[in-house]
Amino acid sequence: MFIKRLSLKDYRNYKYTVVNFSDGINILFGKNAQGKTNIIEAIYLCATSKSHRTSSDKELINLEKSEAHIKLTVNKKGIDENVDIHIKKNNRKGIAINRIPIKKLNELLGIVNVIIFSPEDLGLIKNGPKERRKFLNLELCQLDNIYYYNLQQYQKILKQRNNLLKTLKKTGKIDETINIWDNQLVHFGTKIIYKRKEFIDKLNLIINKIHSDISGNKENLQIEYEKNVNDGNFKQKLENNLDKDIRFGTTSVGPHRDDMMFLVNGIDIRKYGSQGQQRTAALSLKLSEIKLVIDKIDDTPILLLDDVLSELDDERQKYLIHSLKNIQTIITCTGVEDYIKNSIDIGKLYKVNNGEVALYELPYKNSNSSH
Numbered sequence: 001m002f003i004k005r006l007s008l009k010d011y012r013n014y015k016y017t018v019v020n021f022s023d024g025i026n027i028l029f030g031k032n033a034q035g036k037t038n039i040i041e042a043i044y045l046c047a048t049s050k051s052h053r054t055s056s057d058k059e060l061i062n063l064e065k066s067e068a069h070i071k072l073t074v075n076k077k078g079i080d081e082n083v084d085i086h087i088k089k090n091n092r093k094g095i096a097i098n099r100i101p102i103k104k105l106n107e108l109l110g111i112v113n114v115i116i117f118s119p120e121d122l123g124l125i126k127n128g129p130k131e132r133r134k135f136l137n138l139e140l141c142q143l144d145n146i147y148y149y150n151l152q153q154y155q156k157i158l159k160q161r162n163n164l165l166k167t168l169k170k171t172g173k174i175d176e177t178i179n180i181w182d183n184q185l186v187h188f189g190t191k192i193i194y195k196r197k198e199f200i201d202k203l204n205l206i207i208n209k210i211h212s213d214i215s216g217n218k219e220n221l222q223i224e225y226e227k228n229v230n231d232g233n234f235k236q237k238l239e240n241n242l243d244k245d246i247r248f249g250t251t252s253v254g255p256h257r258d259d260m261m262f263l264v265n266g267i268d269i270r271k272y273g274s275q276g277q278q279r280t281a282a283l284s285l286k287l288s289e290i291k292l293v294i295d296k297i298d299d300t301p302i303l304l305l306d307d308v309l310s311e312l313d314d315e316r317q318k319y320l321i322h323s324l325k326n327i328q329t330i331i332t333c334t335g336v337e338d339y340i341k342n343s344i345d346i347g348k349l350y351k352v353n354n355g356e357v358a359l360y361e362l363p364y365k366n367s368n369s370s371h
């Protein structure tokens with residue numbers, strides 16, 4: 001699939017802008033704070049209904065306006081589909097697919113499939129478990145509507161259980177309703193654990209080959225799912241930890257405490273890996289994700305590379321770009337020198353300046369082009 005067109009009205013620092021994309025590599029370049037990431041964010045919003053940077057929709061509306069509009073046309077196997085998003089200051093956002101308003105946000109998932117890769121993703125291995133869980137949830141939600149539903153239910157129940165724990169601490173009495181929440185938590189939690197395991201198993205079938213290629217056959221990468229509880233012992237662990245949970249007013253066990261371990265040649269690189277190893281593993285993870293999504297949707301997703309290429313060394317840049325044949329890629333960067341140096345075949349080049357996007361003359365046309 002590829003995005004044909006994006007139009008923004010009163011979105012962040014854009015008054016009115018239309019961008020027509022190439023189905024190959026699109027580069028948006030410009031100085032800092034001009035609006036490059038805002039474009040990536042708007043595309044991400046059309047794919048997931050959420051910004052990747054903020055949970056507040058209000059921030060997306062131009063500071064001087066009270067509403068914003070985003071329209072996106074995606075072409076899927078020759079057929080155009082349209083996503084319209086209308087964000088209002090004092091109301092819930094409205095989303096329409098092919099002009100028909102949707103009632104639930106998850107109806108949007110799967111219309112536009114994007115994979116975003118930003119400098120923060122390079123820190124995925126090094127950072128805390130929260131980021132790795134966020135990664136798992138984001139990927140699985142995009143791939144699986146049922147996972148999205150189960151996760152929402154789990155988070156809702158977890159919040160209610162935590163509120164009850166705080167009340168129990170005050171009253172000093174054990175309430176029977178805790179048992180009801182525990183059963184619900186186990187019900188939805190077990191489904192989440194199962195899907196995460198399945199996803200990590202699939203990743204493992206792909207990632208090793210990719211990582212071995214990038215590292216020149218020197219490294220063997222394996223991901224291990226570090227489950228906080230097993231589906232079989234979740235209920236028991238909740239019961240065993242109840243006193244402690246009441247004392248701290250929070251639920252200490254469950255898949256909301258899961259993690260993933262990354263092993264290179266058997267060594268846990270979260271703790272013992274060099275920065276280069278951690279970044280390479282993060283790159284391998286992204287590339288594996290692309291492959292998984294292609295298999296799942298039987299189409300190519302759209303890759304959004306937000307300011308990430310300059311963070312990779314020459315060899316990894318080349319590896320990444322050459323893995324992207326036939327995948328629409330939208331890249332933001334401050335300069336285009338790297339692309340010229342690495343003979344990257346650019347489909348469309350845009351200069352972003354103070355909330356305006358202007359098509360830029362290509363500095364060269366690559367003769368060994370694949371697009």
Ligand SMILES: Nc1ncnc2c1ncn2[C@@H]1O[C@H](COP(=O)(O)OP(=O)(O)OP(=O)(O)O)[C@@H](O)[C@H]1O
Nearest residue numbers: 012013032033034035036037038059060061062063
């Ligand atoms: N709601 C808003 N209304 C108006 N302007 C906004 C709003 N939100 C953000 N901006 C402006 O958007 C600009 C930031 O855009 P963006 O994050 O896309 O920058 P960028 O070009 O990706 O920069 P960098 O290279 O530094 O990442 C800033 O000038 C900021 O003031």
